[in-house]
Amino acid sequence: MSAIERREITGFSNPTVKYLRNLRDKKHRKREGKFLAEGLRLLTDARECGRLPETLVMAGKRDAHPLLDELEAAVAGNGGDIIETTPDILTKITGKDNAQAVVGMFAEFDTSLGALDRSRGDIWMVAQALRDPGNLGTMLRTCDAVGAGGLILIDDCADPFSMEAVRASMGAVFTQQIGRATWDEFVPWLRGADGQLVAASLRDAVDYRGAPYNAPCFVLVGNESRGLPEAYEGECDLRVTMPMKGRADSLNAAVAGAVLAYEVLAAVEK
Amino acid sequence: MSAIERREITGFSNPTVKYLRNLRDKKHRKREGKFLAEGLRLLTDARECGRLPETLVMAGKRDAHPLLDELEAAVAGNGGDIIETTPDILTKITGKDNAQAVVGMFAEFDTSLGALDRSRGDIWMVAQALRDPGNLGTMLRTCDAVGAGGLILIDDCADPFSMEAVRASMGAVFTQQIGRATWDEFVPWLRGADGQLVAASLRDAVDYRGAPYNAPCFVLVGNESRGLPEAYEGECDLRVTMPMKGRADSLNAAVAGAVLAYEVLAAVEK
Numbered sequence: 087m088s089a090i091e092r093r094e095i096t097g098f099s100n101p102t103v104k105y106l107r108n109l110r111d112k113k114h115r116k117r118e119g120k121f122l123a124e125g126l127r128l129l130t131d132a133r134e135c136g137r138l139p140e141t142l143v144m145a146g147k148r149d150a151h152p153l154l155d156e157l158e159a160a161v162a163g164n165g166g167d168i169i170e171t172t173p174d175i176l177t178k179i180t181g182k183d184n185a186q187a188v189v190g191m192f193a194e195f196d197t198s199l200g201a202l203d204r205s206r207g208d209i210w211m212v213a214q215a216l217r218d219p220g221n222l223g224t225m226l227r228t229c230d231a232v233g234a235g236g237l238i239l240i241d242d243c244a245d246p247f248s249m250e251a252v253r254a255s256m257g258a259v260f261t262q263q264i265g266r267a268t269w270d271e272f273v274p275w276l277r278g279a280d281g282q283l284v285a286a287s288l289r290d291a292v293d294y295r296g297a298p299y300n301a302p303c304f305v306l307v308g309n310e311s312r313g314l315p316e317a318y319e320g321e322c323d324l325r326v327t328m329p330m331k332g333r334a335d336s337l338n339a340a341v342a343g344a345v346l347a348y349e350v351l352a353a354v355e356k
Numbered sequence: 357m358s359a360i361e362r363r364e365i366t367g368f369s370n371p372t373v374k375y376l377r378n379l380r381d382k383k384h385r386k387r388e389g390k391f392l393a394e395g396l397r398l399l400t401d402a403r404e405c406g407r408l409p410e411t412l413v414m415a416g417k418r419d420a421h422p423l424l425d426e427l428e429a430a431v432a433g434n435g436g437d438i439i440e441t442t443p444d445i446l447t448k449i450t451g452k453d454n455a456q457a458v459v460g461m462f463a464e465f466d467t468s469l470g471a472l473d474r475s476r477g478d479i480w481m482v483a484q485a486l487r488d489p490g491n492l493g494t495m496l497r498t499c500d501a502v503g504a505g506g507l508i509l510i511d512d513c514a515d516p517f518s519m520e521a522v523r524a525s526m527g528a529v530f531t532q533q534i535g536r537a538t539w540d541e542f543v544p545w546l547r548g549a550d551g552q553l554v555a556a557s558l559r560d561a562v563d564y565r566g567a568p569y570n571a572p573c574f575v576l577v578g579n580e581s582r583g584l585p586e587a588y589e590g591e592c593d594l595r596v597t598m599p600m601k602g603r604a605d606s607l608n609a610a611v612a613g614a615v616l617a618y619e620v621l622a623a624v625e626k
Contacts, residue, residue, distance in 0.1 A: 134603075227607065
């Protein structure tokens, strides 16, 4: 590994440190088209999915690890920048008290609908105006678990490339395809090929259990407080309802999506 | 309503404001045995479940609302303290930029196992060393949705009375019974009456779908990063496994618990 060129950064005011730290800010992230992911496990998942960080930041004093060596070699071989720094500066970049010993900066992926490969899964999750980045990351993680094609974000959703979403996705941000579109863009794209649109709803709905799901099935989940607009529910090919035995009339959005996605999985696998 | 006595507080350094604000801190909350819940909807749910705040804090300039009038009358009738203050001070108390116009301070409930009424549900959720208060609140919300008896917290879990857990529970902190115990306290309590202990596991497990669930069924979910200790899985009457089609080997803890709880619900309702 001695041939790998590493830059050492020890100053808090170093411009690269500032640049990376600012990627926690949505505006800066959007302008630059870059995002951060932390931790050896996440970065190894990314590498194995063919995603390499443009910049790799590591603690200077770190435990040796063969996966870290492989990661470093891959980033260097790809022309990436490798930085050694202090744990304090890593904490400054990630904003997390016990920062992981390694952080990568990635270029954001193409999230246009045209870039999605519809053949890659029988289940897709579609989130409308989902505001919580933790919920969004959790949905990506569920997508991975059910072998979905990906997650499509409709209207004004949280940013899938925020640190919180990336963390909650547990690496699924790299394994899942992500699309972003308005509803008016999404519907013609959906209808341009096979696909059943399903939503949890109270209107004109059948029991979610054993409902006639068909692959490819697009599971639509609405905003955390307002749910889905009526017109969006109207567009669905199937509206299903889940038992609500208590006082509340809804589940957490990521939970509702997961219960539904696992039910769809059982149906389309038969 | 004119007979209701209200205290007006306008100073940030008022000791009551400081006391309430400090309830966001776990140590202070534990020492005082009090917690905060915000929002008219949550407080109305609480009232309808027979839980009244000891102190009710309202914005002085607020929109009139019959439910708020009812709440105020109930708190006053119960000998509670009613405070009118400014939106800025409400924000200081809750730490939330757009504070709700009303906040209540409650006495924590008895969370000993002996206080739980086991007859109140066919499903119970049991969380072990769950660290994320949002996950904890989400599990309470799921408990409410499946008509569970309650949530039992094992070992060192997040605090169900933190603002984040209370918020994420969407009121279920008031509708669900909550127990707290060590594993060594929990097992004898569980075995002292009917109850099937079920966990998602990879060891010696059957497909979660259509597994032989029996009421009352206790669904055990492990810590977010480490899962369940092997000995805890060994104690379970049934170990089930959920499909994992992707790279990851686990789901978000609240999601796993919910998918399992809905499967149990379908079985015990038959």
